[in-house]
Amino acid sequence: MAFHLHRLGLSTTSLRAAGLSRDLARSVREGRVSLGAADTAWLYQNLALDDGQLTRALTDDERAVWDFYRVSARHPVAVWQNAATAWRPHLSASDVSAVIGHSRRTIESVVAGKTRRPVLTYEPASRLAEALHLEAGADAFISGLPPHPR
Structure with missing residues (x-):
């Protein structure tokens, strides 16, 4: 739910x-x-929701999005730092800002550990992984982090 x-x-x-x-x-x-x-x-x-909107089974794509979000929300700074490790040799903070839709200042603050928000979500992480040509996709940024307990 x-x-x-x-x-x-x-x-x-x-x-x-x-x-x-x-x-x-x-x-x-x-x-x-x-x-x-x-x-x-x-x-x-x-x-005012239709029956089933909150209780239907997740699709495989939705499960991937949710699993990514749960790990990212539990370890937001580590996920951003993993992403930064991947992008720094290839993209500037301004380039990353344009790809994922957060300001350069916000990105720099969370990577530096000054804040825990915003959580890096699946869609912008996927766009960044695609821009970096990462074979593992967005999951590269959560690799090695413990999963959120279900």
Whole structure:
């Protein structure tokens, strides 16, 4: 469910507006708890979603996106630093900025460990990996990092 909430752009604030408590909304959003059928139906109604949008199985592509995001969110600075190690011999920070859509200043701050945000997500990481002609694709940036526990 957490992936589908993320995919649909539904934040903890959205879940709170639908009537969940702050702690429950955060736990559902972060995938730490599962909701039963009755609670899920209630959520569909309060978020004005069609049945199945939050509970359908992930496609293989969605699973790859979600697995990348979970590792990247758990180790954001390490992922950015791995990406920087790959791009520095080939691209400037300005070039990387144009490829992934974050400002050069933001990129430099997170690579330096001054901040943990933004998390490098799959789509911009894939664009960067493609620009660098990395055979492993975006997964090159999370290689060697422990996976997020399911």
